[in-house]
Structure formats: C-alpha cells, structure tokens
Amino acid sequence: MILIGERINGSFKDIAQAIKERNKAPIQEWARRQTEAGADYLDVNLGAVSKSADDFRWLIQTVCEAVPTPISIDYNKLDLMKAGLEAYREFGGGRPVIINSTTAEDSKLIPLVELAVQYNAGLIGVVMDERGSPQDVDRRVELGAKIFAVASEAGLTPDRIYLDPIVMPLKFMQEQAKNVLEAIRQFAMISDPPPHISIGLSNICSKAQEKSLINRTFLVMAMAMGCDTAICNVCDQELMNAVATAELILNKEIYSDSYLKAYRKRG
Amino acid sequence: MPVTLPDVKKTWPNAINTVTLGATRDEGGTRTKKVTVGGATALPFHHFEGAMPYPPAIAMEVWDVAPQDWPDVLAEHFRDVWHDPGLWAKKCVEQYGADLICLRLAGCDPVKENRGPQEAAQAVKRVLESVGVPLIVWGTGNDDKDNEIFPAVAEAAAGENCLLGTITEDNYKTLVALCTAYKHKVIAESPCDVNIAKQVNILATDMGFKPEDVVIYPTSAALGYGLEYVYSVMERARLAALRGDKMLSQPMICDIGIEVWGVKEAKASERELPEWGEQKERGPLWEATTAYVYLLAGADILVLRHPKAVASVRETITQLMGDGLR
Numbered sequence: 001m002i003l004i005g006e007r008i009n010g011s012f013k014d015i016a017q018a019i020k021e022r023n024k025a026p027i028q029e030w031a032r033r034q035t036e037a038g039a040d041y042l043d044v045n046l047g048a049v050s051k052s053a054d055d056f057r058w059l060i061q062t063v064c065e066a067v068p069t070p071i072s073i074d075y076n077k078l079d080l081m082k083a084g085l086e087a088y089r090e091f092g093g094g095r096p097v098i099i100n101s102t103t104a105e106d107s108k109l110i111p112l113v114e115l116a117v118q119y120n121a122g123l124i125g126v127v128m129d130e131r132g133s134p135q136d137v138d139r140r141v142e143l144g145a146k147i148f149a150v151a152s153e154a155g156l157t158p159d160r161i162y163l164d165p166i167v168m169p170l171k172f173m174q175e176q177a178k179n180v181l182e183a184i185r186q187f188a189m190i191s192d193p194p195p196h197i198s199i200g201l202s203n204i205c206s207k208a209q210e211k212s213l214i215n216r217t218f219l220v221m222a223m224a225m226g227c228d229t230a231i232c233n234v235c236d237q238e239l240m241n242a243v244a245t246a247e248l249i250l251n252k253e254i255y256s257d258s259y260l261k262a263y264r265k266r267g
Numbered sequence: 268m269p270v271t272l273p274d275v276k277k278t279w280p281n282a283i284n285t286v287t288l289g290a291t292r293d294e295g296g297t298r299t300k301k302v303t304v305g306g307a308t309a310l311p312f313h314h315f316e317g318a319m320p321y322p323p324a325i326a327m328e329v330w331d332v333a334p335q336d337w338p339d340v341l342a343e344h345f346r347d348v349w350h351d352p353g354l355w356a357k358k359c360v361e362q363y364g365a366d367l368i369c370l371r372l373a374g375c376d377p378v379k380e381n382r383g384p385q386e387a388a389q390a391v392k393r394v395l396e397s398v399g400v401p402l403i404v405w406g407t408g409n410d411d412k413d414n415e416i417f418p419a420v421a422e423a424a425a426g427e428n429c430l431l432g433t434i435t436e437d438n439y440k441t442l443v444a445l446c447t448a449y450k451h452k453v454i455a456e457s458p459c460d461v462n463i464a465k466q467v468n469i470l471a472t473d474m475g476f477k478p479e480d481v482v483i484y485p486t487s488a489a490l491g492y493g494l495e496y497v498y499s500v501m502e503r504a505r506l507a508a509l510r511g512d513k514m515l516s517q518p519m520i521c522d523i524g525i526e527v528w529g530v531k532e533a534k535a536s537e538r539e540l541p542e543w544g545e546q547k548e549r550g551p552l553w554e555a556t557t558a559y560v561y562l563l564a565g566a567d568i569l570v571l572r573h574p575k576a577v578a579s580v581r582e583t584i585t586q587l588m589g590d591g592l593r
Contacts, residue, residue, distance in 0.1 A: 254507045254515065256465035261473060262514045 001243050001252075002041065002229040004072050004098070005034030006202060008063060010047020019049045019059060027059065028066035035067045037234040038264060041098055042067070044084075045074035053083035060084055064091035072098035072124070072231070078111055085119045098122040100231070101164065104129040104143040113154045123151060124162040124198050127183070133166050135176070140165050140183035148190050161195040162229055163187045169206035170214055177204065177218065181225050188226030197222075198229035216242040223250060240264070276316050279509035283307045283567075284479045284516050285321070286452060288367065288430050289401030295426035295450075299399030302366050304482075304567040305518035310505065311565050312587045322588050323562055325577055326403055326570045327365035328524050329355045331382065331390035332374030337572075338534050340547040344574050352390045353397030360398045363574045364581065367430075369403040370394050371525075375416050376407040384419035391423045403430040403570070405454075405522070410438040421445035430454060430520075430568075433484055436467050443471050452480045454520060459486040459496060461503050461515070468514045482568065483517045489526040489533070490557040501564035521561040524572030527554040551575035559583055 007030045010016045018026040034042055044063055046056050056075065063071055071092070073084040081099060088097055101124035102112035109125070116123040125147035127140045134140045144163045151161045165183040168176040180199070188194045204218045205211040216239045219230055223246045233239060244263035247253040256262055285306040290296025302324050309317025333349040334342070348354040352370060359365040370390060374382040394402055404420055406413035418441075421431060432454025434442050439455075446453045455471060457464035464483055472478050485501050488494045501519060508516040527533050533550040535543070543549060554576035558569050562584065571577050 254465050254503070254512060255462045256469055256514070257462075258466055258469040258473070262465060262469050262512075265469075265472065266511070266513055 001223065001247060002196065002198075003039050003234050003240075003243070004041040004043050004100075004198075004229065004231040005030075005037070005039035005069075005234045006043050006200075006231045007034055007233070007235070008042055008059075009045040009074070010049035011045070012047075016047060016049045019046065019055055022058060024062045024065075027062050031063045031066040031069070034234050035069045037237075038240060038266065039069060039234045041070050041072045041096075043072045043074050043100060043231050045100075046080070051077075051080070053080055056080050056084050057087040060087040061091045064088070064093075064095075068095070070095040070097060072100045072122075074100040076101075078108075078115075081112070081115060085115060085121065089119065096122070098124060098162065100124045101126050101162075102147070103127075104146050109147060109150055113151050113156065116151070116156055116160065117154050122160045122162055122196070123156060124164050125151065126164040127166055133168070135179075137179045137182045137186070140179065141186045144183070144187050145190055148195055152191075158191050158193050158195045162198040163190075163195050164198045164200065167199045167201065167203040167218070169208070170204050170218075171206065171208045181221055184222055184225040184227050194226065196229045197227045198231065199227055201230045201232035212236055212238060215239055219243065220246045223247075277309070277313075279308060279317065281509055281511040281513075281516060283505075283508055283518055284481075286479065286482060286518050286567075288403075288428055288452060290426055290428035290450075294428070296428055297395065297399075298401055298427060300366075300401065301428075302401050307565075308509075310509070311563055314589065319588070321567075322584050323566055324366040324568050325364075325580060325584075326367035326369040326568055327359035327363060327577060328369050328371055328570055328572050329359060329394065330371050330373045331387065332380055334373070337528065338536070338546065338550065340550050341528060341573055351393065353393035356394045356398045360400055363577050365400065365577065367401050367403055367568065368394055368398055369405055369522075369570045371405045372407055372416060372420070375412055377409055377412055381412075384416045387416040388419040388423035391420050395424060395427060401429065402427065403432070403454075403520075403568075405432055405570075408433070410435075414438070414441040417442050417445055421449040421451060424451065425449045428452065430482060432456065432482075432520075434467060434471060436463055436470065439467065439470055440474065443474050443476050446480070447474075447476055452482060454484045455481050455517070456484040457486065459488075459493070459500055461485075461500050461507075464500070464504055465512070465514045468517065472514070478513060478517065481517045483515070483519045484522065485519060487521045487523055487526050487557075487561070489523075489530045490553060490560065491532060492526070492530055494557060494560055498560060498564045501561070501566070505565040518567035519565055520568040520570065521558070521566040522570045523554060523558050523561065524570055524576075527557050528572055551579070555579040555583075562587065 127143035205214040287303040289298035289301035306320040356368045433456035455467040533553040551573040
C-alpha cells in the first residue's frame with residue numbers, strides 16, 4: 001500500500017498560518033510526524049492560502065529540508081504545478097514524485113501528462129471532466145480508461161498512473177461509496193499490470209461523527225477491490241493497523257506475530 | 268512478419284542487505300580476509316534482471332571435538348587434524364579454499380561432552396589464531412547451554428566481527444545483547460517457517476539490533492528429506508524481500524553438511540547398499556547436489572563438509588556467476 005500523508009495542506013489552519021508567516025517549524029513537524037508514521041509520500045498543497053509560486057517553492061523546500069520522504073505535489077493550476085516541480089527538482093535531489101492531480105478534461109489532462117513525462121513523475125488522474133463528478137460506475141470507468149489511454153500513449157507506464165475514482169462523503173452521498181468500490185474493481189482490469197488506484201480517503205468521513213472508523217472500514221474495503229494508494233491521515237494509528245492487517249489478508253505481506261511492528265518499520 | 272517479444276524483465280524495488288564478516292587489524296580485529304555476502308537486487312543468478320554483487324560464500328565446518336560418527340569417506344580428510352580445531356581450520360582454508368570457517372561447538376552439547384564456556388572460548392581462539400578468514404560460531408542448539416557458553420565465546424572473539432548463532436523465537440535476548448556488545452553479526456533461526464523467520468528478525472531488531480547485522484537461517488534439509496519445502500520457504504522469503512519486506516531482506520545461510528552426512532544416501536557404505544554405488548562418490552555428490560539447490564533458492568553462505576563437495580560447489584558458483592563474478 002502506498003500511503004500519502006495528507007496533512008501538509010493549506011486548508012488546515014496551522015499550515016495556512018505557517019505559510020502566511022513563512023514559519024517552517026509546524027510544517028517540518030508534520031513532515032517528520034507523517035514520515036515516522038509510515039508515509040511513503042507527503043502530499044504538499046498550498047490550499048487557498050496563496051497563489052504565489054514563491055510560496056509554493058518555499059513550502060516544498062521546507063518539506064524537503066526536513067525529511068527524505070518523496071512528495072506528491074498538489075495543486076490544480078498548471079503554472080504552479082510547474083513551479084512546484086522545478087522547486088522539487090532543485091530541493092528534492094532526485095526523489096520520486098507524484099503529480100496530484102489531473103482530471104480527464106483534455107485541457108488539463110494533456111499538459112499534465114506532458115509534465116509527468118518531462119519530470120519523470122507519477123500522475124494521479126481524477127475521473128471527472130468538464131461535466132463534473134460522475135455519479136455512477138460507468139462514467140467513472142469511462143473517464144478512468146480515457147486518462148489511462150492518454151497517459152499510456154504519452155509513454156507513462158502503468159506504475160506511474162494513479163486512477164482516482166473520487167470518494168464522496170458517506171453522510172451526504174451514501175449511495176456513491178458502493179459505486180466507488182465497483183469502479184476500483186473495474187479500474188484494476190484496465191491493464192495488466194494494472195495502474196495504481198488511489199483514493200482521497202478522508203472525503204468519505206466528511207462531517208461524520210465516527211470519522212476514524214468510517215475511514216478505516218472504507219479503506220480496507222477499497223483495498224480488497226484493488227485500491228493500492230491512499231491520501232490519508234497516516235497518523236491515525238488504528239487506520240495504519242487496519243492497513244497492515246488488510247495487507248496480510250490480501251497476501252501482500254508475510255505474516256508474523258509482530259506484524260504491526262514490522263509494518264511500522266517497513267520504510 | 269517479425270514478432271517483437273515484449274520485455275518481460277522484472278525489476279525489484281528492494282535489495283538484499285549486504286553483510287560483511289571479519290575485521291582486519293585496522294578495524295579492531297585480526298582477520299587478513301573479509302567476506303561480504305548479499306546485496307542482490309534480483310533473484311539468484313538472474314544477472315539479466317539485476318545485480319548480484321557478491322558470490323555465495325562457502326564455509327567449511329570445523330568442530331571443537333573430534334567427531335565420532337563421521338563416515339570414513341568424510342573422516343579420512345580430517346582425521347589427521349581434528350584433534351585441534353586450529354589445524355583443522357587451517358587445512359580447510361589452505362588446502363580446500365574455504366572462504367569462512369564455521370566452528371560448531373559440538374563438544375559443548377550436554378548430550379556429548381558437555382564442555383564449558385572456557386573450553387568453547389579456547390576453541391574459538393585456536394581457530395582465530397590459526398586462520399585469517401572470518402569465523403562463524405555455531406552453538407549447540409540447547410538454549411540453556413548456548414546462553415552459558417556464548418558470553419565467553421563472544422568476548423573471546425571481540426572485535427573480530429564474527430557470525431554467531433543461532434537465535435530463535437524463544438531464545439534470542441542473550442545472544443543479541445552479546446552481539447551488540449562485542450560487535451558480532453547474528454544468525455536468526457526459524458523452523459522452516461517464513462512467518463517465524465520474519466518474527467525472529469522483528470524480535471531481534473526490537474532490541475535495537477540492526478537488521479543489517481542479521482543472517483537468516485531458514486533451517487536446512489538434505490536432498491530427499493524435505494529440501495523442496497525449505498526451498499519454497501527460502502523462495503518466498505526472497506521474493507518478499509525483493510518486493511520490499513525489510514524484515515526478510517537478510518542474506519541466508521544454509522547448514523548443509525550436518526544434514527547430508529546424517530542421511531543414508533551419504534552415510535551408508537557400499538557394503539550396506541551396494542546397488543547405490545561407491546560411497547566416496549555418492550556422499551560428496553549428495554552434499555553438492557543439495558547445495559546447488561540452495562544456491563538457486565538464494566543461499567548466501569553454505570556450510571559444507573566434504574572437500575569434493577566444496578570444490579564442486581565452488582565451480583558451480585563460478586559458472587553461475589559468469590560475467591557477474593567480480
């Protein structure tokens with residue numbers, strides 16, 4: 001399972017404030033905490049705090065200085081994504097990188113695929129387009145197949161393509177959770193070997209009471225369908241334990257009595 | 268029309284740990300040679316898929332007492348020296364080209380001579396002063412006895428960067444602490460069980476021991492006596508390691524001589540079983556054939572007894588390494 005730590009995101013108050021004040025400490029603290037918790041990548045997102053390439057550059061530099069963990073560069077505008085990749089090339093010293101994300105819309109998909117090729121990056125493709133987010137399985141799969149086809153055509157191998165079926169809040173769109181699971185199952189059949197299948201997990205528990213329980217239950221079900229990547233709260237210990245256990249049940253890791261310890265030491 | 272075959276080469280995200288045994292004078296020991304194993308980034312001898320930077324190493328077995336039950340075809344090569352582990356080790360290195368010496372403290376076994384810690388330490392010192400290659404010291408397998416003798420053994424070999432074993436799921440604390448204190452590497456034993464192999468490594472590293480200082484002993488079996496079962500355990504461990512499992516990424520040691528020379532295919536003379544052919548050919552062949560299989564399963568260190576088996580396995584390693592041999 002590829003775990004992407006979600007916490008360095010300008011939509012969290014402490015991160016927003018740190019970006020505004022150019023205060024490295026809280027950002028680097030989260031970089032370390034998520035790395036220690038087992039994050040394979042750290043998502044780095046300016047959020048709505050800033051539209052400045054300089055701020056994004058500073059944020060990426062700040063994270064790269066703190067930990068050797070690779071990052072997933074998260075922004076929805078092309079120019080800033082490019083600035084972010086440039087900064088990462090300078091400060092990341094050749095670590096792997098994921099672009100988070102493109103949609104299936106040609107005007108986004110084509111230039112972002114080009115960037116992924118140019119910067120040797122992975123690319124998360126979210127299955128929405130100019131018509132918005134899909135409400136059923138077929139539309140999700142259709143857009144997933146389109147993203148996969150365009151990315152493959154440009155030379156991205158399946159291990160650099162991450163399809164995201166768009167997880168929606170259980171509390172408000174309860175029927176979508178099942179559609180997402182079915183879409184994951186079908187994404188896994190798009191190619192052999194399949195692309196990565198990535199979810200933004202925390203959407204599932206939006207505004208709900210039992211956030212942690214909903215998160216881990218859904219993630220385990222998604223894993224059973226073929227999901228192998230999640231942007232999530234890696235500091236949620238019970239979530240990590242559930243992932244470690246699901247990996248055993250899916251026979252992806254070898255059992256040992258102290259498997260939870262082994263999972264924590266896996267990095 | 269020409270058909271283009273797809274590239275089916277497999278690349279793996281993780282490498283097997285590299286373990287170096289022995290320490291020279293500069294490093295606080297007295298070894299004149301060091302041996303490094305591991306480091307593979309692909310399955311054994313898949314040179315087309317990844318690197319295998321170090322060839323598997325051959326350790327020859329030496330005892331602290333003269334063995335009573337070795338068949339003549341084996342004993343005849345060592346009878347002149349086995350009263351002294353130092354001379355025995357010297358013969359293995361100088362005459363038979365052993366990369367390492369594996370000193371088995373058979374004399375300390377409570378069911379044999381039940382020798383004590385000082386005698387064990389003395390045997391270790393004798394070997395260390397007689398040869399320049401790195402040393403493996405293998406205990407009795409009796410938990411209480413091993414915990415009694417290893418403090419003296421680890422101290423006697425302090426600074427020499429030896430490989431001491433074995434630890435098991437039920438008995439690891441003493442030897443792990445000693446290896447930490449005296450800077451030795453440790454052999455982690457599991458009973459032909461990949462889950463327990465992983466568990467022992469977790470237990471050892473949980474004490475702060477570095478996973479890079481462990482060598483896995485997955486148990487060995489002779490050809491015809493469960494070898495294919497061990498093979499599948501080793502294969503599974505190696506595949507998991509190459510996929511990224513850090514608790515199975517250790518090099519593996521196979522203790523072959525002791526298994527092979529305990530089965531009738533090697534032990535029985537042609538007087539007992541004339542239809543099986545000459546024992547002096549059959550015995551070493553059984554040992555070497557067992558070793559070949561473990562090489563393919565991913566063995567990094569092979570503990571052998573018969574000089575002919577050693578020569579044959581050496582030649583096989585050279586052939587299998589091909590241009591990969593540095």
